[in-house]
Amino acid sequence: MSEYQYFEFQAIDQPLTAKDMTELRRWSxxxxxxxTRFWNEYQWGDFKGSPRxxxxxYFDAFLHVANWGxxxxxxxxxxxxxxxxxxxxxxxxxGMEGWQTAEHLVLSFxxxxxxxxxxxxxxxxxxxxxxxxxxxxxDRRSLYLGWxxxxxxxxxxxxxxxxxxxxxxxxxxxxxxxxxxxxxxPQDLLVTAxxxxxxxxxxxxxxxxxxxxxxxxxxxxxxxxxAELLIGDQPYRLAELRQRIERELQxxxxxxxxxxxxxxxxxxxxxxxxxxxRQEREAAARAAEQARKSAEAAAARKRYLTTLRGxxxxxxxxxxxxxxxxxxxxxxxxxxxxxxxRELAETDGALEAFSARLRRLREQHSRKSALMRxxxxxxxxx
Numbered sequence: 001m002s003e004y005q006y007f008e009f010q011a012i013d014q015p016l017t018a019k020d021m022t023e024l025r026r027w028s029x030x031x032x033x034x035x036t037r038f039w040n041e042y043q044w045g046d047f048k049g050s051p052r053x054x055x056x057x058y059f060d061a062f063l064h065v066a067n068w069g070x071x072x073x074x075x076x077x078x079x080x081x082x083x084x085x086x087x088x089x090x091x092x093x094x095g096m097e098g099w100q101t102a103e104h105l106v107l108s109f110x111x112x113x114x115x116x117x118x119x120x121x122x123x124x125x126x127x128x129x130x131x132x133x134x135x136x137x138x139d140r141r142s143l144y145l146g147w148x149x150x151x152x153x154x155x156x157x158x159x160x161x162x163x164x165x166x167x168x169x170x171x172x173x174x175x176x177x178x179x180x181x182x183x184x185x186p187q188d189l190l191v192t193a194x195x196x197x198x199x200x201x202x203x204x205x206x207x208x209x210x211x212x213x214x215x216x217x218x219x220x221x222x223x224x225x226x227a228e229l230l231i232g233d234q235p236y237r238l239a240e241l242r243q244r245i246e247r248e249l250q251x252x253x254x255x256x257x258x259x260x261x262x263x264x265x266x267x268x269x270x271x272x273x274x275x276x277x278r279q280e281r282e283a284a285a286r287a288a289e290q291a292r293k294s295a296e297a298a299a300a301r302k303r304y305l306t307t308l309r310g311x312x313x314x315x316x317x318x319x320x321x322x323x324x325x326x327x328x329x330x331x332x333x334x335x336x337x338x339x340x341x342r343e344l345a346e347t348d349g350a351l352e353a354f355s356a357r358l359r360r361l362r363e364q365h366s367r368k369s370a371l372m373r374x375x376x377x378x379x380x381x382x
Contacts, residue, residue: 069116167198225241316357
């Protein structure tokens with residue numbers, strides 16, 4: 001199998017400068033480079049740049065897909081919105097990493113498999129880019145999914161405890177469903193994780209809440225906030241304000257009310273139980289569907305045979321005509337018509353007469369070896 005790699009970077013908050021693009025071009029003569037994107041595929045050779053360094057200096061999102069089983073996503077966010085200290089419980093030494101630069105937090109999500117399917121990287125990043133916006137709004141579901149992927153891959157100690165379970169795991173939006181797919185999280189493990197996750201709407205901030213918060217601010221403070229949003233050159237200021245409002249309206253949950261944290265072993269054991277139960281339900285559903293189809297087929301067959309009753313002699317003449325055509329499709333029709341005649345005979349208690357007539361047919365045409373083989377394979381031994 002040939003080698004395949006896909007690399008894509010996106011600049012979101014600030015476009016690349018001409019100098020940046022010139023510097024990046026030094027690393028690839030074939031890549032597509034625009035003020036907001038670097039993209040290349042490799043059928044041979046390898047990417048010569050450093051994805052981690054490029055994320056620190058140039059880009060806000062990165063995706064790598066390789067046909068040996070690598071799925072790698074990195075996202076960069078302003079430190080004003082998210083810091084390593086705030087999310088330390090979710091971070092690992094490998095697979096779900098996070099590190100800070102002077103102004104940003106970089107997050108790295110990785111999934112590896114030893115049994116990859118052939119796939120290309122096109123389309124993944126555009127479907128996953130919404131994860132960054134969700135993180136900027138304070139949504140922690142992607143961080144938990146990054147941790148859960150490593151638990152599901154068997155890379156964590158079974159006695160290790162899960163990080164805080166964010167609300168909404170049981171009602172993932174399209175972006176987070178794609179992330180779970182990209183990270184290859186088994187559905188049963190995802191269902192297990194969601195059992196301790198509160199409904200998303202319980203934690204939502206509505207328009208009335210924001211209006212109440214604004215009403216409590218002085219005119220001078222509101223004027224200052226509005227001026228900063230309109231005049232400031234930082235695109236994330238609105239998200240920062242939103243986070244501030246949410247923090248003040250929804251202080252951190254009482255630790256005593258938070259669900260007990262489960263261990264990796266407990267999560268995996270529960271997921272395995274759900275997997276077995278799901279497979280049993282699916283097997284039962286398949287059996288019921290097969291039984292339904294078999295009953296329908298039997299009923300249809302009975303109705304069909306009813307239309308043939310009284311036409312047995314005409315059917316025998318049809319068999320004789322088909323035999324004389326001496327070709328494969330005609331012989332197959334012979335087999336089908338004889339099966340019809342045998343079932344009619346079984347219903348009427350005339351199977352002995354049918355068998356005697358079939359033996360005469362075989363004796364009469366015994367030199368037609370192709371016909372004999374068809375009759376044998378059709379169970380019409382005579």
